[in-house]
Amino acid sequence: AQLPTEGGSTLGFHGLPHSSGPDSVVPEGYEIQTLMRWGDPVLPGAPAFDPANQTPEAQALQFGYNNDYLDFFPLPKGTKGGEHGLLVVNHEYTNPELMFPGLGNARAARTCSTAAQVRTQMMAHGASVVEIRRENGRWAPVAGGTMNRRITAETAMRISGPAAGHERLRTAADPTGTRVLGTLNNCAGGNTPWGTVLIAEENFNYYFGGEAVTTGAQAAAYKRYGLVRDPQFPWLRHEPRFDVGLEPNEPNRFGWVVEFDPYDPDSQPVKRTALGRFKHEGCTHALAPDGRVVIYMGDDERFDYVYKFVTARPWNPGDPAGNRDLLDNGTLMVARFHDDGTLDWLPLTYGEGPLTEANGFRSQGDVVIEARRAADLLGATPMDRPEDVETNPVNGRVYVMLTNNGSRRPDRLDAPNPRPNNHHGHALEIIPPGNCDHAARTARWEIFLMAGQPGTSAGAAYHRAVGAESGWLSCPDNCAFDSKGRIWIATDGAPTAAKVADGLYAADTDGEGRALTRRFYAAPQGAEVCGPLIGPGDRTVFLAVQHPGEDAESTFENPSTRWPDFRPDMPPRPSVIAIVRKDGGVVGS
Ligand code: FEO
Ligand code: CA
Ligand code: CA
Ligand code: CA
Numbered sequence: 391a392q393l394p395t396e397g398g399s400t401l402g403f404h405g406l407p408h409s410s411g412p413d414s415v416v417p418e419g420y421e422i423q424t425l426m427r428w429g430d431p432v433l434p435g436a437p438a439f440d441p442a443n444q445t446p447e448a449q450a451l452q453f454g455y456n457n458d459y460l461d462f463f464p465l466p467k468g469t470k471g472g473e474h475g476l477l478v479v480n481h482e483y484t485n486p487e488l489m490f491p492g493l494g495n496a497r498a499a500r501t502c503s504t505a506a507q508v509r510t511q512m513m514a515h516g517a518s519v520v521e522i523r524r525e526n527g528r529w530a531p532v533a534g535g536t537m538n539r540r541i542t543a544e545t546a547m548r549i550s551g552p553a554a555g556h557e558r559l560r561t562a563a564d565p566t567g568t569r570v571l572g573t574l575n576n577c578a579g580g581n582t583p584w585g586t587v588l589i590a591e592e593n594f595n596y597y598f599g600g601e602a603v604t605t606g607a608q609a610a611a612y613k614r615y616g617l618v619r620d621p622q623f624p625w626l627r628h629e630p631r632f633d634v635g636l637e638p639n640e641p642n643r644f645g646w647v648v649e650f651d652p653y654d655p656d657s658q659p660v661k662r663t664a665l666g667r668f669k670h671e672g673c674t675h676a677l678a679p680d681g682r683v684v685i686y687m688g689d690d691e692r693f694d695y696v697y698k699f700v701t702a703r704p705w706n707p708g709d710p711a712g713n714r715d716l717l718d719n720g721t722l723m724v725a726r727f728h729d730d731g732t733l734d735w736l737p738l739t740y741g742e743g744p745l746t747e748a749n750g751f752r753s754q755g756d757v758v759i760e761a762r763r764a765a766d767l768l769g770a771t772p773m774d775r776p777e778d779v780e781t782n783p784v785n786g787r788v789y790v791m792l793t794n795n796g797s798r799r800p801d802r803l804d805a806p807n808p809r810p811n812n813h814h815g816h817a818l819e820i821i822p823p824g825n826c827d828h829a830a831r832t833a834r835w836e837i838f839l840m841a842g843q844p845g846t847s848a849g850a851a852y853h854r855a856v857g858a859e860s861g862w863l864s865c866p867d868n869c870a871f872d873s874k875g876r877i878w879i880a881t882d883g884a885p886t887a888a889k890v891a892d893g894l895y896a897a898d899t900d901g902e903g904r905a906l907t908r909r910f911y912a913a914p915q916g917a918e919v920c921g922p923l924i925g926p927g928d929r930t931v932f933l934a935v936q937h938p939g940e941d942a943e944s945t946f947e948n949p950s951t952r953w954p955d956f957r958p959d960m961p962p963r964p965s966v967i968a969i970v971r972k973d974g975g976v977v978g979s
Contacts, residue, residue, distance in 0.1 A: 398854070398902025400876065402979045405861060405908035408890040412951040414935065414967075415912040421972050423529050424954050425522065425932070426453050426479065427965040430531070432518050432538050441946075441961055442491055446509035450540060454481030455489065455514035456964045457934035459579035459672065460921030461587055463652050465521070473524035473926050476537055476652050478587045479934065479966060480576040480921075481518065483596070483623075484511040488939055488961050491946045505628040512543035512625070516573055517589055519652050529930065529968040539655040543572035547648065551663035551718045552754035558608075558642050559759075563631065570643040570661060577690070578672030578778055578868050578920070583683060583705050584713040586651050588662075590670035592690060594644035596622035602635035608642075614762050615669075616691070617641060642759055647673045647687070649717060662717040665699045666738065666761035672868070676781040676788070678829035681705050683716060686788055686828075688776030692795045694762065695770040696725040696779060696820075698735060700829045722758065724770040725820075727835060729805035733820065735831050736768045743768060774798055774807045774815060777882075778868040782899055784875025786825035789838065789899075790818050791866040794883060806835060809849040813887045814842035814864040817879070839905045841866055843888065853905035861907050863895045864888035870922040875899055876978060878931065879907065882918035892918045894933060896978050910978070911969065914953035916940040916962070928976045931969040938962035 403417040416422055429439030429452050436451035459480040464471020486499040490507050493499035503511070521535030549568045553559055559567035577592035595612075599621035603612050612634065626632040631640045645667040650659035665673065668689040676684045681704030687697045702719040706712055723735035739745065740754040744767040751757050757764045774795035781788050794815040798807060806818060817838040823830045842850030843862045850862065865883035872878065877899050881892045894911035898904055913919050913935055921934035939949035939962035949962050971977060 399906045399908065400874070400898050400901070400903055401896055401908050403908070403910065406893070406910065406912050408909065409912055410885065410889075410891040410915065412915050413953060414914045416969055417910060419972055420969055420977075423968040423970065425529050425966045425968050426457070426477070426518070426520055426531060427954065427963040428453055428455050428514070429963065432520055432540055434534070441489070442959075444489065444510055446506060446513050449510045449513035450542060453479075453518050453520070454516060454540070454542075455484045455511075456482045456936045457966050458482040458577050458920040458936055459589060460923040460932050460934050460966065461579065461581055462923060462925060462932070463585065463587070464926070467585070467653050471926060473529075473929070475522065475926070477520045477522045477932070477966065478652050479518045479520070480579060480589050481514060481516050482575055482577050482592070482936065484514050485937055485940055486511060487945055488949055489514070489946065493946065495943050495945055496940070497942075500622065501624060508625050508628045511623070512572070512629075515543045515575070516541040516545060517576060519655065524930070527970070527974060529970075537653060537655050539652075541573065541650070541659060543574055545572055545659065547571070547573065547659045547661055549643065549661045549663060550715065551665075551758070553663035553667075553758050556753070556755040556759065558639050561631070561637050561639050561643070573648050573659065574644050576648070577670070580672055580674035580685065582649070582675055582717075583677065583707070584710060584716075585653065586649050588673045588685070589648045589650075590673050590687070591645050591648065592669045592671060594641065594669070597625055597644070598632050598634055598641040599624065599626055600633040600635040602638065606634060606638050608638055611760055611763070612641065614760070615641070615645065642667070645669065647685075663755070663758050664718050664720055664722065666697060666722045666758050668694065668697070668761050671777045672779065674778070674780045676828040677705070679826055680829070682829050684828035685717070686779035686781065688779045688790065689762070690775055690777050690793070692775055692797050693772035694776065695765050696773060696776045696790055697761075697765075698723050698828070722761065723831075724765040724768060726769055727771040727804070727806040731805070731834055731836065733833050733835050735833070736770060738764045738768065771804070771806060774812050777866070780869050780871070781828070782871050782875050782877065783873070784871070785900055786822065787899070788820040788822065788828075789869055789877060790820060791869055791879070792816050792818065793865050793867050794887060808837075809840060814840075814847050814850065815866050816840045817866050839907065847888070852907065854902075861909065863893070863907050863909070864890070865892070867918065868920055868922055870924050872924045872928045872978060874928075878910070878922045878924065880919035880922045880933070882920075891915070894919050894922055894931070914938045914962075915951040916944065917953070921966070924977070925968070928978075929970060929974065931977050932966060933969065934964070934966050936964050938964060
């Protein structure tokens, strides 16, 4: 059933109107199955969720908060797999005002968390691995999944690559600069051809503070990464390592891509410093024709950059041991877009161009620790907040979500960021040579869509006339592709930018339906939509619904929604949902 106003699209569902409300919405013929909620058991011994009396010990065994990146690893390992596998989920951050009674609204709750509440929040960060299966049409966690895992802000990790052991990574607790406790603010992510998952530390600056942020020897570097004296999460009141006056190097141990093996719950996660330190939104891979692995990454900040990393050696499917440290050696590059539709990938290599001692770089370790400053010196193109960067498996183009940039002034416009006061964001395509040579130093680029409501939002533009009622989107954040190469775009920020709920939109990427986005999912009040993942056989859309009820005056006692339970004794709960067709068919068709 094609919509008359959106003819030419291969999509077969009726787009949703731009509603907002306490509950989420899917198109006719689809249903939502709630799969994992904050507080659901993950590990043996997890107590029943009791939000009024939550403890760090309980939280360490339960599903964490603010689910973001989603990935699916089939079981048994090594098979293409059916509808049984390991769900990997990032837990980006916490909303104490909605997690604990009596803290007031978000503003008040920031400063009054107790030591135990801080520890609970630390246990609610990180990632979860949960065995899931679909039986009789319904997705559910497998009870007692033996590969289940929780990773938290205290999980022991190894640091590898050019910054491992660097003097700026050494602390009192780790004089070697090679071991770190925990991971923070993992937003989106990616995976590797050798079956590991990559999770991306984004706004790590929210956790570090103290007077020394502006007075210490590293003050300029702290500033470039957005550290402030009084951070969003003032954990330093109870956990000294977050005070840069006491541990000036601790923030340098965050802002990395972390790799782990989801099939081995005992494996130690590794921070791969060769991929650079910045506010990593995600890290998705593509393969160059010669087998080298290319990791695309966005640095989610206004006027920051799009990066890629190309491994030094090809991936060898027959040599699992040889692949294990493939991400430790290679070339980190940053994009310079030209107004003529071409772009150059500039290597961040110590000793080349401005990346020398004259500018304070004495090693590749220095370059990756201050990747942002290195990219500044190379003349990378400041973008409108690069979020997900992901390759379409069908047409080989790389899609860059540029979520918004209200600070883009008319005198700073360029062709890849052409809109002043860009509140709705846009998406562009990078086209590698031959639509496949992801390792190349050059590429072409095109605008895919300029988000916003056509006719209302200045500069909104899609390939053809997108349905003014149901099709347009605002603030593209993460994306996924189905096996037909159609793009599914999740949004973050539409309630502010466009006064509509965030959602998930689908569109063709080629042909008559190119960029004709259509609204597939409407998030509940206060939530953004993360982790879009098209499940096995294109029969499921998995979504991570993050921070339901996150509104200025929301509290534990009086949240703006109680999604998904809608029980008076339950606060809103960030949850992973599975959206399936009631007839079991292919989604979107
Ligand atoms: Fe965590 Fe850039 O969104
Ligand atoms: Ca995101
Ligand atoms: Ca994605
Ligand atoms: Ca975002």
